[in-house]
Amino acid sequence: MHWKPERRMKLCSAHQFSGVTGYELGNGHFRRPLMTSMMYLAGDIMIDTGPPNMRNEALAAVSDKTISRILLTHHHEDHSGNAAAIMRAKQVPAHGHAITIEKMRTGFDILPYQHIMWGKAERAGILPFPESIDGSTCSLVPVHTPGHSRDHTAFFEKNKGWLFSGDLYLGSRVKYFRADERIDDTMNSIRKVLKLDFDSLFCAHNPRGKNGRAALAEKLDFLENFYGEIWRLIDGGYSDRAIIGRMTKGEVRLVKLFTLGNVSLERMVREGIRAVGKQGGGAPATR
Ligand SMILES: [Fe+2]
Incomplete structure (x- = not known):
């Protein structure tokens, strides 16, 4: 009997939202x-560039598209990975936060x-954000939203009610953090963007074409409850070890x-x- 190893499966699909195309x-x-x-x-502005191990697919997806500039939400490789390749192919600049640069x-x-x-992101010469980011169909304003990473930046489109949120959302009930994520900064960043008027939440992994603001508010509730529970346990005299023991029952062991x-x-x-x-x-801080 022959055993044939399962081939790796590359996924590349385009999702249409009103005025925005998302390439997954x-x-x-x-x-x-x-x-x-x-x-x-979004028109001729590209937000994030996908992971480096999907470079050919990312380049093919935008080969016949007009791009004037690239914006990076943060430096993580699944966002910045193809910036250098797309900058070369399209002869366009890319912009990011000072830490991203x-x-x-x-x-x-x-x-x-x-x-x-x-895969590992190729190095690239990224520029600071220009004073105004005007594209063929929209104007975006960078909003510094640290927490997931120190350089994390969302992009807000006031007239269309869009927020390109990078990794600020991910899901309403997150089950894990990276070692370098900061929960207090994340909550403050969510509070900051919830003051903006948007409905479409263009998350880099879990887009919400409608009701995105409500979904993000749900995440803030979840994080505030999570934080509040830890605060109560500390206030009640529980040790770090006891708190970790009580609160990690839902650990996804495979991810860890x-x-x-x-x-x-x-x-x-x-x-x-x-x-x-x-x-x-x-x-605990509240809204
Ligand atoms: Fe990230």
Whole structure:
């Protein structure tokens, strides 16, 4: 009997929203990709560029499209990975936060699971955001939204009610954090964008064409409850170990194992403990 290894499955599909096209890209080593990433085209402005291990597909997707500039929400490789290739192919500039510029200039190390999932981003010369970002169909305003990463930036389109939110949303009930994510900064960034008037939430992994603002408000509720629970346990005299034990019952062990502990629910709980400690034990912040 012959055993034929399952071929890797590359996924590339275009999703149409009103005025925006989202290109969903994912490279699955075993059947379907575990996670896909979106790069968006709003008129002639491109937001994020997809993972490096989908470079040919990303280039093919936009080969017949007019692009005037690229905006990066943050430096993570599944967003910045094809910036250099698309800049070369289209002869266009890319813009990002000062930290994105520095990370993309020097290059940055990634962990084994990131190599497997997305590949390493090529270095690129990224420029600061111009004073106004006007495209053929829309004007975008950068909004610094740290938390997921220090350079994280969302892009707001006031007249259309769009928010390109990078990795600020991901889901209303997140189950894990990366080691470098900050829960207090994330909550503050969500509070900041909830003051804006938008309905479409162009998340890089989980877009919401409608009711995106409500979905993001739901995530803030979830994080505030999660944070509040940690605060109550600390206030009640529980040790860090006891809190972690109580609050990691829903740990997705495969994710923790695959990322060698870099991405986990435990990380999220530890991050909550750090943030409560930083606040000096004061009552949880609310809106
Ligand atoms: Fe990210």
